[in-house]
Amino acid sequence: MAGSDRAAPAPTAPASPAAPEAVKILIAGGFGVGKTTMVGSVSEIAPLRTEEPLTAAGLDVDDLAGIEEKRDTTVALDFGRISIGRELVLYLFGTPGQQRFWFMWNDLAIGALGAVVLVDVRRPESSFAAIDFFERRGIPFVVGVNGFHGRHPYPAEEIREALALPEHVKVLLCDARERASSRDVLIALIDQLIDAAASAAAS
Numbered sequence: 402m403a404g405s406d407r408a409a410p411a412p413t414a415p416a417s418p419a420a421p422e423a424v425k426i427l428i429a430g431g432f433g434v435g436k437t438t439m440v441g442s443v444s445e446i447a448p449l450r451t452e453e454p455l456t457a458a459g460l461d462v463d464d465l466a467g468i469e470e471k472r473d474t475t476v477a478l479d480f481g482r483i484s485i486g487r488e489l490v491l492y493l494f495g496t497p498g499q500q501r502f503w504f505m506w507n508d509l510a511i512g513a514l515g516a517v518v519l520v521d522v523r524r525p526e527s528s529f530a531a532i533d534f535f536e537r538r539g540i541p542f543v544v545g546v547n548g549f550h551g552r553h554p555y556p557a558e559e560i561r562e563a564l565a566l567p568e569h570v571k572v573l574l575c576d577a578r579e580r581a582s583s584r585d586v587l588i589a590l591i592d593q594l595i596d597a598a599a600s601a602a603a604s
């Protein structure tokens with residue numbers, strides 16, 4: 402019979418918008434810089450938290466200078482999600498800050514397209530190791546300077562110099578407690594990723 406060996410025509414798929422692109426982003430930085438706060442403020446789903454109360458046992462180990470108000474600490478990760486328009490959904494993984502949990506960072510970094518390194522402007526050195534981690538692995542990142550108590554005593558450029566960051570790494574002043582501010586930091590990261598992809602394609 403004519404045409405019997407032809408494959409049946411594919412059923413017409415209902416017109417549905419393409420599924421959004423899913424992208425994994427890490428929120429990193431030192432102990433108490435506002436990582437859990439940022440994932441919580443920006444996530445459109447109730448964030449998964451793995452916080453435990455700080456206990457007396459950690460007193461000698463965890464440096465609470467400047468963040469005396471901190472009561473809990475992330476022991477595995479924070480997880481949240483935010484959609485950027487219809488085409489992009491970011492899955493956010495907040496890393497644990499204390500050095501004794503750093504063995505998890507390599508696993509968390511698998512498949513991550515980029516990172517936000519949060520810096521507490523009063524203790525920038527607490528985020529040096531995070532910056533180093535992403536630089537060494539070639540994972541693109543932006544720096545979010547979390548102004549505790551809404552204060553930003555230094556302009557972004559001064560912080561870039563203090564952290565010895567190259568020109569292409571964006572430095573943004575932010576407030577991790579504010580959804581709009583945290584979202585702006587993530588959008589800056591996406592822009593930076595797009596710029597990097599565009600210049601790689603052009604070369």
Ligand SMILES: Nc1nc2c(ncn2[C@@H]2O[C@H](COP(=O)(O)OP(=O)(O)O)[C@@H](O)[C@H]2O)c(=O)[nH]1
Binds near residue numbers: 436472474498548
């Ligand atoms: N005043 C103020 N407190 C903040 C800000 N960001 C975080 N915090 C507080 O600082 C503490 C440490 O924040 P957290 O998100 O747990 O830090 P993490 O260790 O990086 O996850 C918590 O008590 C937060 O409520 C901020 O921008 N301003």
Ligand SMILES: [Mg+2]
Binds near residue numbers: 498
């Ligand atoms: Mg945390």
